[in-house]
Amino acid sequence: MNTLHRRALLRLSLLAGLALAQVGAWAAEIRVVTSGAFTEAYKQLIPIYEQATGHTVISSFGASIGNAPDSIPSRFARGEVFDLVILSEGGLEALVKAGQVQPGSRVDLARSKIGAAVRKGTPKPDISTVEALKKTLLDAKSVAYSASASGTYLSTELFPKLGVAERLKETGKRILSERVGAVVARGDAELGFQQVSELIYFKELDFIGTLPDEVQQTIFFSVGLVKDSKQAELATHLARFLASAAVAEIVRATGLEPAAVKR
Incomplete structure (x- = not known):
């Protein structure tokens, strides 16, 4: 101990x-x-x-x-x-x-804050500013987010606010009954968003940071x-x-x- x-x-x-x-x-x-x-x-x-x-x-x-x-x-x-x-x-x-x-x-x-992660060894996109986050969301081939509190905020508030909601209808993956990190770790999504505390324990992931303060949701x-x-x-x-x-x-x-x- x-x-x-x-x-x-x-x-x-x-x-x-x-x-x-x-x-x-x-x-x-x-x-x-x-x-x-x-x-x-x-x-x-x-x-x-x-x-x-x-x-x-x-x-x-x-x-x-x-x-x-x-x-x-x-x-x-x-x-x-x-x-x-x-x-x-x-x-x-x-x-x-x-x-x-x-x-x-x-x-x-x-x-708790919302963060993002990618599979270890893959390119780390930039989410450090609102504009960088928007570009990353538009460029990503697949984006996983939870079916719980953080994912609800992303899909109903942040994505529409950033003007990426239509793109995420094609590339977004709403994850039920497992952690987003598990989905990204096995390669089923390129980029994943969830509470920081639910992402940082996956050794197979590279944590790339939290959402910019201007669009962050602290829960x-x-x-x-x-x-x-x-x-x-x-x-x-x-x-x-x-x-x-x-x-x-x-x-x-x-x-x-x-x-x-x-x-």
Whole structure:
């Protein structure tokens, strides 16, 4: 375990002691579903939490929005049972309005930006300015983007704004139920756009940068307590840990900006 993990574990141990004094010292199961952008941070933080508390976290994964079979909205529609849900701010607010997440329970975890990548060893196009990005999109033979929050922004707002929507009708690939990076890595798309935290872990890719600031969309990824959760106190405690300044360095290392740290 590295220094960052040791520090987080020590801080969590102190927090856990306070929580367990209230809810009892027995081990329990907490069910969580998380969207892709927070997945890498989540996979590092959950083992720390389990080690410190003795609780078990049962994890599921899916896109923040959309109707893919494993998307978070589809999972809720099927009646899958969770205690916590982690997804984009827009997706979370939709679940609150639908009566599936407890109002007022939202806790912001991290801010995420959209980036782009190509297969390792292939030419790296320029996306450093708005004009360069437009040219790259027009020139690309195939462009993959997610069916979740980032892809929705690209297809419904950015592409029309840049005047490339007609071209992307021919070359765009909306990706369901897998990461855009996987599609680009196996050569099924020349260029891929997704949250930075979902691209940087593919060794087969070259990350080429984020969208220019003028057209960037920074999305909060947040956690909310599922309505009628049977482990509400423990789930709230886990949410506090995921949002705490103690784990900020781990979150940042996965390509996200921790919400606990002021800009």
